[in-house]
Amino acid sequence: MAEIDRDKLLDIYTRTMKVNRTDEKFRELLMGGKVAVMYYCVRGQELVSAAAMAALEKDDYVVCTYRGQGEQTAKGIPMEKWWGECLGKATGTCKGKGGTMHITDPDTGIMVTTGVVGSGLPIANGLAMASQNNGDGRVTLVSFGDGAANIGGFHEAMNMAQLYKLPVIFLCQNNRYGEHTAYADHTDSPNIASRAAGYGMPGVTVDGNDVHQIYPAMVEAVARARRGEGPTLVEAMCYRMMGHFFGADFSYMPPEHIAEMKAEDPLPKLRQVMLEHQFTEEELDKVVADINAQIDAAVEHALNAPLPDTDEIYKDVLEETA
């Protein structure tokens, strides 16, 4: 396995912590009753999103889900706009009309965030098809869960992407649960990546908590897509360390699972890798402190930002109402 250079490691670490601190901050706000919105925690999946976004270029396209905070912040949506949207403010990416489940920010390539399970994959194909048609060299990455792999749209999209050799990367974040249903209760598939072969597509399963597995897998998939060789299914094994959404019960998770999940926490592991690569505790703490400061400022900005005008409900319906 090729070494990841120090700059890239720092980049991944920074993105990972941005995702993590955003998640912690969101939970803190919700816990404190400061805001009351749907939020799908990403605790445990930070590294997967960070590594995936670190493997992309700035103008590559991304399609994500309600649990897309990781991709969104790691890809680089300006924090003020991101928080503005999540708090339903006029300053949000979507003027507060999309919300936590529907973040769109074309400037950073976040093209759709969808709340309908599995619906992002076919759309990702379309973005990739546009790139294939106009030769802009972009690739499209779509992130989805293990549960989403059971819906028809997954299948149709995989088959079509491979048929056309679309420049798309299917990133399945297998966090072992779809809402309350454990992996073994939603499929008999040995793993999701095994389904790729049935489409004639390469598929790999990697440990999403190990930067040396997830990042190279993403780089290879991106390179393959960029070379015009077609799509790859990358299954990143990870854990959803919280309930399905903030505040949701997760007593259905067996204790063994919880223990396993804690043992596999990507953050201490990544920190360890950073230390092994001669980053100092101080350097790493500084990264986090900077992020915290940025997040605090962004939250403050968003909390004080104006609400969208009420007549926004009549706008952006059709072009005539734009």
Place this chain on the structure above:
Amino acid sequence: MAEIDRDKLLDIYTRTMKVNRTDEKFRELLMGGKVAVMYYCVRGQELVSAAAMAALEKDDYVVCTYRGQGEQTAKGIPMEKWWGECLGKATGTCKGKGGTMHITDPDTGIMVTTGVVGSGLPIANGLAMASQNNGDGRVTLVSFGDGAANIGGFHEAMNMAQLYKLPVIFLCQNNRYGEHTAYADHTDSPNIASRAAGYGMPGVTVDGNDVHQIYPAMVEAVARARRGEGPTLVEAMCYRMMGHFFGADFSYMPPEHIAEMKAEDPLPKLRQVMLEHQFTEEELDKVVADINAQIDAAVEHALNAPLPDTDEIYKDVLEETA
């Protein structure tokens, strides 16, 4: 490979010829302008349907498609009722309201014939689920095409069937075309059966023109389902020797394909097997002659049968209108 006994061979031969003679008769009527309805020819796929139906018990359930003549007649729908339905008569299985694409005959286990590609698989699961729930020992067979394997419902149904170990057999009649689109233009899958592994399900590809391949494969799949071990995907390679429906152009088929298809015609091959098993030409001709006579009588009956009452359009909408 286990030998097929002579009785079973004769049974398969009889069913095969029933399918074939029905198909020929239908084309003759359409060609002669005697009837003008949509009909999806099954020329080239007769043996697949016959072998599949021969592997089932009378009260097993079958779900088929618009191209379901083979399953329907081979399973044993009374010919008068079958022709009545196809000709839109009051004596038809569905009083002429369903038609060629929607033959239902619960008495012979033909539970649904659907015109929406791939929609039969999820329904087959439900029939099998009922059997699993009430322990009636039935199995359900659903037939569909290679093109149907690309639709979402295929995927969802395969995954669910395997998860619950439903007593269902997925029979993909891979006739190399979905309407005008050749296999290689609709998927990169090496073959459809290869998709089964991704669900943890057994899948086999067999020559649907060779009775010694298709029949044992069906028997094994049925036995497995009957034992409660779950579903099997059987892919029967075959050819659609006519256009998509009667009268449809098929000039898009390359000459090599047409040559290959003719060389693989299941009827002479099966006849050869019969002769090898000491059936005489006379015996076999007699089988066909009897079938022809039955079909002629049934067609005559259907042609002379009354039309459904016009107020049937208001009936059978809800129970209140039954």
Place this chain on the structure above:
Amino acid sequence: MAQITMTQALNLAIDEAMADDPGVFCLGEDVAAKQGGGVFKITSGLTEKYGPNRIRATPISETAIIGAAVGAALAGQRPIAEIMLMNFVGVCMDQIVNHAAKLRFMSGGQTPCPMVIRTTTGVGVGFGGQHSDMLEAWFAHVAGIHVVTPSNPADARGLMRASIDANDPVIFIENILCYGLKAEDPGPGYRVPLGKAAIAREGTDISLITYGRTVLDALAVADDLAKEGISVEVIDLRTIAPYDEATVLASVRKTGRAITLHEAVRPFGTGAEIAANIQEKCWDSLKGPVRRIGGTFSAVPFASHLEQAWIPQKSDMIAQIKASVGKL
């Protein structure tokens, strides 16, 4: 009598039907005990009683869920399929409309399809554009299905029981905001027949025809207006389609005025059918046009105050009623 919530009412009705008929079973995402009995707990406790075959937690595969219900119904069972939120019918309309709704007709009456599709939705929960739509008009436009929605716990119990009894498919719509409503338990065996509306409040000046959550708004508005001397008759359709035309028309013939009200977007909504039918059948009794109130014609927005503004407003109901009765 004991008080029950709508959640409990639905659970009781299903429990009772499952106890009475071994052919009744539930399937849907997260519905089994292992998952906590459904995200809204409607099937809570039922796995323990009836086992995993009769409370099947499914993969996220709505087409397979509805397809399985259709197949099981054809085989004589009475499945209750859950589509977690109404917008997700978008992935399985084919099974509902081209199959469940049509198989009785297309088979010439041989294969009725007795099944209930439970689903929930509602504006005001903060779920945003893809999780809040009221799509009953789509189903009402399809022959071969009943579309049912309760506005209170007693009706929920009675309508669910009747829906499970029905020998045709029923789309059973629950409003998330109504799950917590409490009312007297009508008790075991209670049924509210499909196709029968309730006069939720009698009145003489105008008929306000609605269903589901907005029945609560209608009643509140009627209360307010009573104080101003305007007598509003509130009709709770309970079955949206085929709806109780007789009750609606009789009411309008009495009051001479009508307004339809629903949370679904107004254009091409169910209110249009009801209004069109009323003006056609009650032309001579009408003192003015039938008015219609519905949700804003846009996706449901996320920001809370936008979402609240999107919903039909009580102030608008009052204004329209007053305009109708000529007291504005």
Place this chain on the structure above:
Amino acid sequence: MAQITMTQALNLAIDEAMADDPGVFCLGEDVAAKQGGGVFKITSGLTEKYGPNRIRATPISETAIIGAAVGAALAGQRPIAEIMLMNFVGVCMDQIVNHAAKLRFMSGGQTPCPMVIRTTTGVGVGFGGQHSDMLEAWFAHVAGIHVVTPSNPADARGLMRASIDANDPVIFIENILCYGLKAEDPGPGYRVPLGKAAIAREGTDISLITYGRTVLDALAVADDLAKEGISVEVIDLRTIAPYDEATVLASVRKTGRAITLHEAVRPFGTGAEIAANIQEKCWDSLKGPVRRIGGTFSAVPFASHLEQAWIPQKSDMIAQIKASVGKL
């Protein structure tokens, strides 16, 4: 001017748009040259001109087809996606309704979704229950899309061109029975603006509001009735939603009477919205209730005479018009 069929008109409009804008491309089952240019030949000859990337024959995967169109539209292209027959929208409503229609709104205007979904349907072809439905009312009830249908070749050319120009999703409904219609070619660059109805025939006694194939019936009926001294104004909506309210209301204000007519089943059909709106907005001009004519409320039956009986009958149109104008 040359005569063209509706098939040719559609082909010409698409061809022209593809020549003008490299971002326009087609995708759908069997649409490419290898498959003969689509089962109804609408895309015939285009692969040869524009290559396989711009005429993509797809697997049978409607969700992937519409999803791909959505994605490409978000990236600034103008996809034309074909759903071979309208009933198959049942498998991909989610992509159309929850995505294509909502992405402009949910993104706060950042990502409009300019795409055309071409589909065809029609009663009278012998296709039976799962291939003949007219489902325009479903789409009309959804904010964020245009629903368009031509009744003649010139409109087909002009509406298709305008639909491809539109910066929002358009559901473009073709009636199989209209493909063969012939009329004068309006020529290159011709556009019929979305949202503008045509007065297909002027009249003074009653407004008959319709669209698509039934425009032909309406015109025939108007001809017949003219002989009896009844003057019928026929309005061809062309865009079903959002429809040209101004033209409809002006006509009804003039005639004082209205009937809506469509092939889709009557209950909860588009005629309900139009009728409800007319009675609300033209109350004082109306001499009687707005009537509605639509298909029988059942699946479309197979047997030919049943199918014919299912369709709105000219005799019924005549009877209803006469009853409306008081000449029965």
